Amino acid sequence: MKAVVTVLGKDRTGIIANVSNLLYQKGVNILDISQTILSGMFTMIMLVEVGQDAQYDEVRSALMDLAKEMGLEIRVQRSDIFDAMHRI
């Protein structure tokens, strides 16, 4: 399934490296990535392909752990919710 990973937090080194490394280790393919600094806040949005439904919870929980470790806000959501709201 396609999912959107959003990472928000104070800018620091290693955010992109750590998040993408974790996704790589879990076998998650990154389809698109955009990153910007909004009012001093690091904001990264990734569109990823998670292989199987069962893998979703594992990836989500690993990213939650990483968020805690690095003091970031990380969210993983199926892309369907954004499509539903913003595409007819």
Place this chain on the structure above:
Amino acid sequence: MLNSNEILQTLRMIDQNKLDVRTITMGISLLECVPGPESGLCDRIYDRIARQAERLVPVGDEIERELGIPIVNKRISITPAALISAGTDPVALARALDRAAKAVGVNFLGGFSALVHKAMTAADQALIRAIPEALATTDVVCSSVNVGTTKAGINMDAVRLMGQVIKEAAERTKEMDGFACAKLVVFSNAVEDNPFMAGAFHGVGEGDAAINVGVSGPGVVKAALEECKGAPFDVVAETIKRTAFKITRVGQLVAKEASRRLNVPFGIVDLSLAPTPTMGDSVAHILEEMGLEVTGTHGTTAALALLNDAVKKGGVMASSHVGGLSGAFIPVSEDIGMIDAANKGVLCLDKLEAMTCVCSVGLDMIAIPGDTPAETISAIIADEAAIGMINQKTTAVRIIPAPGKGVGDQVVFGGLLGEAPIIPVHRESSKTFIDRGGRIPAPIHSLRN
């Protein structure tokens, strides 16, 4: 590809504006439980609910995790219990429902109900008289009674009885400010697929089971209106419509997912703006954002009419089946803005009654003095039922005569049910009026065939 602004807008709606899916409600028909010995009815009902709704809560949690949007409640609605309770102790039946709801982990179960808009059967009467004990001795069972329709008129015998039932329900839970009354709704033109409590039931025109979803999002609408300060009402209406469309699309997505995973047909999405007592989740604050100093002042009914209509217009295109109550809810104790307005004395019962002419339901979660006579409560119900009957809309009364409390006191229910100041009712008697009984005939426009 989605752009970053759209993704961040969705996150903002969820995080800052408290967008959520208020409820996934599974409607379950209990008609199949009737055949068999009367003594086993409660067991058959328990088994039916426990089997059908076994996966409702885990599936709801799963969808919440995957989509990243809170799904606040998972609930069950059942066939109006009076239709199946003949020959059975209604209180025992309510307790079986309570046990079944707790076994599957839902927040509430609605449908300890009777449809008596024309007349009452013996089973209807037995169930209605058992409501106070049933609600006082169960935790999650909700009850509703339909006393009028546009087609049938208003059953004033039932209206009289409901005034007494509400008083007794409050008295039986006096140590909790009459909490049982928060689980009891008196309807006119009740709908069969409403997912919201306390008035949900699974109508007789429904199938074996259905998934109905109630969306929410007053905070999102308010945030959108903050962007168009001073703009004319055309812009206000357009902004609400656009926002309601987005909110409803999420509800539709959740409903479809839940339906697929539970293998239960999708029923409807209810496009309601349902407030909570937390800051930033208030329907009253939307009205105030439109320019009213305090909700309840002159202009409130017009503001609510615009809001209610725009929510429906925006939402209806976003879902394949819209139903339930659909509109703006105005429960006093569950809305921080309404609570403030009532505390200031601006929002009074008469104004609330006027507001119910243009919003989705009725007099909701209103605390009144504990010494209010049963006949006065019946008369409040009659007024509200008349508004529903004449205007061909659903209206309802969920009112709490708080035992031992008077104007100036507060009732506190906690959680989503919130707290409310006791507001005054007219002290002049309606007893002679209510004592007449009988039936108010259906209006002329009921004869449309």
